[in-house]
Amino acid sequence: MPFLLPELPYDLTDLSPFISMETLEFHHGKHHKTYVDNLNNLIPGTEFENADLETIVRKAEGAIFNNGAQVWNHTFYFESMSGDGKRKPSGALLMAIESSFGSFDNFMEQFMKAAVTLFGSGWAWFVKNNDGTLQITQESNAGNPLRKGLKPLLTCDVWEHAYYIDYRNRRADYVRAYWELIDWKVIEERF
Ligand SMILES: [Fe+2]
Incomplete structure (x- = not known):
């Protein structure tokens, strides 16, 4: 059976103006x-x-x-995204984030920094370690934390094709826009 391109879980216009x-x-x-x-x-x-x-x-x-x-x-x-999703985690996931990163704002800062500073093409990841703690990692090219036995919770694509049409070379602006689109209900279910 060939693999199929999954349908997007929203309409093409739903992420505007953050992603066109x-x-x-x-x-x-x-x-x-x-x-x-x-x-x-x-x-x-x-x-x-x-x-x-x-x-x-x-x-x-x-x-x-x-x-x-x-x-x-x-x-x-x-x-991970939706046009009208849950814009901040709560409950067990929020408590785990606060335990691993001190605060949600600190976590947000570290995730954005990982996405913006990754050299070249790749992915910033938010993962759960085997001991239940949470971590932010960077992977180049097609890298995926499953290879290291980690559980992926969230990822930001920082290949230029993800943002060049809307943001040209301004990756940081794209990462901030992506942050606005995360549906934390989805991330809580993965957690
Ligand atoms: Fe991509």
Whole structure:
């Protein structure tokens, strides 16, 4: 069974003005789709022909890993946002954030710093460690924390294709806009 491009959980105009319809048309309709198509072309005849996506992310190398992880990462990224979501965590997740980072504001600052300072293309991640503590990490290119046994909770795509149409080279402005779109109900469910 080939992998399919997942539908966005909102309309193309729902994230405006923070992320435009044109960005979503390219980012989801072209970039994300290309990773899906590449993966479907790469796996026939390999040990990953019938593997699920998470197995590919955990075990594959080279082009199969790169395209498989980009499919997984983009689905996770797009599903982290909504036009009218919960704009701040509460309950157990908020308590865990405050325990690991001191305060929600400090956590926000550290996450944004990780996204803005990551050199080149990649992903800023908010993850749960095996001991239940929370951590912010950076991964280059298609990197995914599942490879290190960590549980991803949230990610910010800082490949230029995520922001160049709306923000040109101003990555920090894009990261601030992304922050406004996070649906913390989704992140709480992952936690
Ligand atoms: Fe992307």
